[in-house]
Amino acid sequence: MKTKDRFKNLQFWSLLLFLIPILGFELANPKLDQIAKFIYVDIPRIWTDVAMKDWELPNSNPEFSAQPVSEAFYYKLPERVIYKTYPVYHPDHEPEGYWEWLHEQEAEIVLDDSQLFTEEDYIKAGELLFDYPIDTMGAVINTQHVRxxxxxxxxxxxxxxEGIMPFAQWVVAGKGKVYLGNLSCAMCHTRVMDDGSLLKGAQGNWPGDKAFAFAMESDDASEKAVQWVTNALFGSPWVEGDPHGNLLSRGKDALIEAYKAVPEGAFGRQGTSILFPPQTPNLIGVKDRKYLDHGGLGQHRNIEDMMRYIAMNQALDFLNFYGEYNPIGLTKERxxxxxxxxxxxxxxRHSDAQLYALAKFVYSLNPPKNPNQPSALSEKGIIIFAEQGCITCHTPPLFTNNKLTPADGFLVPEEHYDKYDIFDISVGTDQGYTMKTRRGTGYYKIPSLLGLWYRGPFLHDASLANLEDFFDPARLEVDYVPTGFKPHDVKTKAVKGHEFGMDLNAEDKKALIAYLMTL
Known part of the structure; x- marks a missing residue:
């Protein structure tokens, strides 16, 4: 919505609010009651050249830190139109005649920024946007796959x-114009729970890389095409050893096997890796986190930073330059x-008002009721948690100290100590994600332990399926078979780092896990 239109709306509703008590109106009318809850929102202009200059942390190789598009470029992009969407059914559960009925529907625009007045309005709109797919070009999967x-x-x-596949939606852009929508926030951050219910904002269980592998195989994509898209997603030729370049050189079959190896709960999002895949973050409680992404790439100081993060991560980072390198082969002239x-x-792009609504919804996310209630065993676990020193990094009540810890081999630049919150001790976990990808900063953020009971697999690379595996000393050995992510081309692999609690006896480990599951 244009700024002047928003201003006119604000003038009208502000005047009405001013007149209500003067004229003696009663607020028993529901509509008047909603007007009374009206809030003035000065929507920030979030993509400014000044703000984008230092919002993200530099790359672990600073020469190749991200250079985003300019403020002028960003605001020339048309604002996204939000159409009504419809659920995608498994073919065996699709209602009779549903596909034909979809093609008879007209396009319906379901969001008008000018009608957002209250906190509730913004959160409701934000949930709609959280579910809304931003791509209809077949970025991950397309119509023929889901049918x-x-x-x-x-x-x-x-x-x-009900037979609904909740990670994508049908977008109706006009009669007969039915497209499969990809790349919503919900695609990665929705979890189908054991009882079939949906938990929005959780570490999702969308098997995205397996789905992409199926798409490439079923479409009989050429080797060149598979290599091109994989490089666009993960290419980082400046990193030591160029692991992604080496993977590309091994051909289509090796690439597809690498995609298939990524488990549910992890996803090779753009700028990361299928060699070091990131665990899908849990967004519930993210409003209290100081850094975003496993490597703490995005600072999170206020709602404007969250809005920037959403805008950037809805694929605009494909337009970044890293030195002179661009992931999709653009030149700066082009x-x-x-x-x-x-x-x-x-x-x-989303309008700034839409980004504000989306951020408000993400901030509003609350955890579901925890079925794991405190017990004598978990009470014992509280003591063990403190005795093992867990509270140093996972400090209650957030169960994180909100700091960054350097990866092995990363030398913290002196100026970083004044700019960022650094806990200058490495816990020794695999450094591939943060040292060998476009999103790598040299750090890992110290995660919160809240909600462990509905999360998994664990560690930043999703290499361990459950907490019992986490405290198993066998995982440190080279003959260990990871229970979560295991690279496609290895049979065994040590899962190193974060060795706290390893020496506890079986009963104490059980008590500690019981406590962690109550958080």
């Missing part, structure tokens, strides 16, 4: 009791030519 029974079998796709760049997520 194929083999897709669900090959990916072990979670579905709801980027700034004024011609549209038709790549998923880069040809339009």
């Amino acid at each position: 194929n029974r083999d897709f669900y079998t090959a990916t072990d796709m979670p579905i709801t009791p 980027l700034n030519s004024g011609d549209p760049i038709f790549f998923p997520g880069t040809y339009d």
Whole structure:
């Protein structure tokens, strides 16, 4: 919505609020009651050249730190139109005639920024935007995949009791214009629970990399195409050893196996890796976190930072330059030519009001009721938690000290101590993600332990399936078979680092885990 239109609305509602008590109106009318809850929101302009200059941390190799598009470029992008969407059913559960009925529907725009007045309005709109797919070009999967029974079998796709696949939606842009929508926030941050219910904002269980592997195989994509898209997602040729370049050189079959190796609960999002895949973050409680991404790439000092993070991560980082390198092969001349760049997520943007609503919804997320109630065993675990020194890094009540810890091999620059919150001790976990990817900062953020009971797999690379594995000393040995993520080309692999609690006896480990599951 244009600024002047928003201002006119604000003038009208502010005047009405001013007149209500003067004229003696009663607020028994529900509509008047809603007006009384009206809030003035000065929507910030979040993508400014000044703000974007130091919002993100530098790359672990500072020469290749991200250079985002300019403020002028960003605000020339058209604002995203939000159409009504419809659920995607497993073919065996799709209501009779549903597909034909979808094609008879007209496009319906379901969000008007000018009608957002109250905190509740913004949160409700934010939930709609959280679920809204920003791509209809087939960025991950397309129509033929989700209407194929083999897709669900090959990916072990979670579905709801109603047969809905909740990670994508049908977007109706006009009569007969039905597109499969990808790349919503909900795609990665929705978890189908054991009872079939959906938990929004959780560490999701979308098997995205398996789905992408199925798409490439079923479409019989060429080796060149698979290599190109994989490089666009993960290419970082400046890092030591260029592991992604080496993977590309091994050909299509090796690439597809690498995608298939990434388990549910992790996802090779752009700028990261399928060699060091990031655990999908839990967004519930994120309003209290000081850094975003496993490497703490994005500072989180206020709601504007969250809005920037959402905007950047809805694929605009494909337009970043890293030195002279761009992931999709753009030159700076082509980027700034004024011609549209038709790549998923880069040809339009959310309005600042939409980003504000989305951030408000994310901030509103609350955990579900925990079925693990305190017990004598968990009470014993509290004492063990303190005795083992866990509270130093995982400090109550947030169960994180909100600091960054350097990876092994990363020398903290002196100026970082004044700019960032650093706990200058490494816990020795695998440094691949933060030292060998575009998003790598040299750090890992110290995660919160809240909500462990509905999360998993664990560690930043999702290498351990459950907490029992976490405290198993066998995981430190080279003949260990990881229970979560295991690289496609290895049979055994030590899961090193974070060795706290390893020496506890079986009963004390059980008590500590019982306590952790109550958080």
